[in-house]
Amino acid sequence: MKKMSTAPTMKDVAREAGVALGTVSKVVNGLPVGENYRIRVEAAIEKLDYQVNSYAQGLKASRTHSVAVLLPNTFNPFFADLAYHLNLALQKRRYKMLLCCTAFNPTEEQEYINMVRQNKVDGIIGLTYNPDLVVEPDTPYVTIDRYMGPGIPCVASDNYAGGQMAAEKLADLGCKKVAFLRIGSSLTNEPNKRRSGFENGCLARQLNYEMKILDDGDPFDGFVDFLKEHFHGGKLDFDGLFCVTDNLAFQIMKVLESMGVKVPEDVQIIGFDGARMFGDGSYVCSTIVQPTEAIAEMCVELVLMDNAILRPPLVCLPVSYACGGTTNESM
Amino acid sequence: MKKMSTAPTMKDVAREAGVALGTVSKVVNGLPVGENYRIRVEAAIEKLDYQVNSYAQGLKASRTHSVAVLLPNTFNPFFADLAYHLNLALQKRRYKMLLCCTAFNPTEEQEYINMVRQNKVDGIIGLTYNPDLVVEPDTPYVTIDRYMGPGIPCVASDNYAGGQMAAEKLADLGCKKVAFLRIGSSLTNEPNKRRSGFENGCLARQLNYEMKILDDGDPFDGFVDFLKEHFHGGKLDFDGLFCVTDNLAFQIMKVLESMGVKVPEDVQIIGFDGARMFGDGSYVCSTIVQPTEAIAEMCVELVLMDNAILRPPLVCLPVSYACGGTTNESM
DNA sequence: CGCGTTTCACGAAACGTTACATGAAATTTC
């Protein structure tokens, strides 16, 4: 060892092992190399505690072993779960995860895509809200919940089935008159299918239903007004509500509480996502659970797939139902 | 433009602008350069849509504009908040965040540190549980909540004050006999100060207190047994509990619920962290709120600080108190 | 045994930057 201060390079390893530079490279990359050479090189690597410099690697090979993940934030339990399982899935394959929180901001999203472009990540996984995001065409891009065209795979829950399931559960719980509440972008994205699934589910079970749909910018008051309109003589017109997300369900429950409406005695509420406190405990409310782990695995699988031809345009994964609170249906 | 397929490089920009390579580099890095040259180069950059290749940059300059963040997970609201604000703080400075979830696993933590070593990140911010983590000495390292020695800055809440505050709040709420519940590592880390703060707070307010401390491996049943021991004739011996984290407080509340003990009527509970549902809504329980945004800002500030001499060994940031639920003290 | 073929380590040439030495031009100084 000549120099202590600076990290050992392949050249150092080559010198130590008495082989050529290229041979070390092959050993490091697991390419075929003579057995006796391999042993010598591995010993030298061990001895010098050599670590490849992934920036040199990235520069030369344009393979960086890192993937960027775009999410609105990490504090919504659904996004948090996704982030966690994406990290796990990437780590399993020895990939690093660049996390980018976009705060639902389209400009921010584009900024991040651009920023990530310079970084030459091997792929991008994005749950985004900018309908006309421009992505580097030569970087594999996989979306969650947003169908952006045939070349860009979209991974989502089976939102239609989830909507249907919500209707069935409400019917099973004995509801007669229910409502669907949605807030969110009006884009044609996968979660919109929750609505049609719910409608058809209601029709199949002959459930009376109503819709209240707010767009992204709209103030939450829209729902408060809606609920008040349907509140007569201390009683709500509905005995069941399907909220498009657990977050919304949670807020609605607070409004109802303040109105003196009891959940679930007076009205059943089902959300969507499968948000849990602290990631393990009980569900925040009764909910259609998204299979975050499977979604994450699938995203990683697709984004790292070599053969672009095999990438499917859309993958839907099965959802399940879970009761909120500590116990069961009685949430 | 000669070649369409491959991304433009500095050489392309130099040719386009009719200047030397080094001049382009200076413009890109904001170094002083003649005004007329700058204009020509900027025009060429615009025209070719040039983006620096940060792998070449990282290789040459050993400055990668990325920081690794080690957290146990993203679904605990406290960690989620940290991740979010760290991301924001880094992004403000145009840095990328490599997120690494370690699941409290010491081996995993070391693995990640090693993995990150190859990547030559500009710094590491870690909330870790491995007491003898080996970190690259030449990579700036900042911890959250773990004091690891004078060379490694530690950023934390003022845990002592938080413990005191909890005692005072319980006293203010009229409690007479309280208990402190802790689960977690027995390492000498910052959160341990919550206990001494609480003890002194209780002494100052002449509050009767008891301690129940479980170590990391111990089963949660330890608390259930403890509570049952102090449960006589349908009543709990305590009228106030201070739990070392909101997560614990949340679990304890569920146990109490199943025992028929009402919160806050029968017993007041205060947690620690400031966990909120969906990051905005109400607090999960009454709690000592950690200033996650300030912690994140400080970590980033310290980890990117050029002058290593100025790095303080320990920074404590002020906490605050917040009531749980939708309303006030009445949880 | 000699020729053609395969195998495989070798070493040099990129990859796209930054940093530094070089020298020409512009400015100051007496």
Next chain:
DNA sequence: GAAATTTCATGTAACGTTTCGTGAAACGCG
């Protein structure tokens, strides 16, 4: 006005890999 000084664009040499053409050794075959 000439010499001394400053200014600043230029071009070249790394940074640590991967890739690929080269040639020597080992092998098979007639």
